Amino acid sequence: MQYSNDEITRGVLAEKSGVNIETIRYYEKIALMPNPLRSDGGHRIYNKVHLKRLQFIRRCRELGFTLQDIRELLNIVDDKTYTCDDVKNRTIAHLNDIKQKIRDLKKIEKTLKNFVSECDGGLKPECPIIDTLFA
Amino acid sequence: MQYSNDEITRGVLAEKSGVNIETIRYYEKIALMPNPLRSDGGHRIYNKVHLKRLQFIRRCRELGFTLQDIRELLNIVDDKTYTCDDVKNRTIAHLNDIKQKIRDLKKIEKTLKNFVSECDGGLKPECPIIDTLFA
DNA sequence: CTTGATCCTGTAGTAACTACAGGTTTTAAC
DNA sequence: GTTAAAACCTGTAGTTACTACAGGATCAAG
Structure with a gap:
């Protein structure tokens, strides 16, 4: 299995986003991040959309927003009801x-x-x- | 069983100190507060020394000291090595x-x-x- | 002697991660 | 094609400083 141009592993996503690799899994568990595609072997496959979203979360955290605040922000953005x-x-x-x-x-x-x-x-x-x- | 002049219950200690009644038990569990005497029925009996200590802890917390900081402070005060x-x-x-x-x-x-x-x-x-x- | 208030214990939940163990997959080198 | 290391997988436990609950015992007042 190969990751194509836009596709990255969790480790690479962690590096690019500045978010800890374990934290990414945590955000998935609490549904701040969507379930990503998986390789045949079960490894997570991320793309640029995931990266943007994770950077959004990181920036909000750096500004002191709680995860609940961020969840609500992401919800209204996802909905386009904001x-x-x-x-x-x-x-x-x-x-x-x-x-x-x-x-x-x-x-x-x-x-x-x-x-x-x-x-x-x-x-x-x-x-x-x-x-x-x-x- | 009666509580004499200096002796107070956990509830009264909570009131007088401004510390939540459950928090008092927590501080005992993590050994910030000593094990108090007990009544025949097993109820905790506190006195003025406990009250002073608990107020000390509360004031330190209000100043933003961590429980670890406070533990160290209390240790050197208890030791008289400060x-x-x-x-x-x-x-x-x-x-x-x-x-x-x-x-x-x-x-x-x-x-x-x-x-x-x-x-x-x-x-x-x-x-x-x-x-x-x-x- | 009853009743209601207070107390007892152990345990679980909160926020926001972070770290580990024990096992599998992927990738690179030979 | 094989092997070895790096990276990944899962579930779970630990962190800080509490707070809250359930289910039962004790205490004080009437």
Whole structure:
């Protein structure tokens, strides 16, 4: 069995997409990726459509979308029932989540900075950080 | 069986500490919390020392420390082998993680904002966000 | 002494992967 | 044509930090 010009193995798909080879199988299991064709011996055969879809998923993940978000996006794209309005609103909702996370982390950052500034870095078993957290 | 002045049940400990009642059992299982005394009938009996420890854990979690970080902190505190220097360094290391996370999220925020600004919010199945992610 | 609240245990589910074992197929070299 | 290594196959288990449930026991109040 030979893979023709457009056809690639899972390993090659992993390389080209930047997605872990095991993760590809995982996405298939949870039906984010379709069941691919198989060789006579049972090896998966992928093509450019799979690659595009997997890259889409990877980019969405890098932007912090959950797999559920991505599933919904892919569904409306597959259906062609999506609108720019819908996608925009989903993106805004996600952006708001991200903003909230940044706010939360900044609060933590501030607290940690205060903690660090109160430590003399001495070598005795006494520390204002521990004292505060145990108060 | 009666719980005396200092002694409290798991439910009360959960309330006072702000930690979920099931989570308390989880922390015991993974040995972050010690095995408490038991009543004749097998119910857990906690006291103020448990409460302090659990609050310490909760505060650390709220600051984004992992359970492994907290385990190490508790170990050196229990041992009395901790120093201000050590705690300070751990805190700085964690602070750096937090800073990195903020940077990562800000990058995402920027990308998402760009995406949103490019959408006209129309009702047709065409959207620059989808186009970009699928490119 | 009954009843309802709380507790007990073990186990399973969540998100999003990642890694492994033990076996088969494919490919390249000879 | 054979062999050996690389890549693939499957199912399953592990990761983090919980949370929730079922089915039963205990506890406190009336």
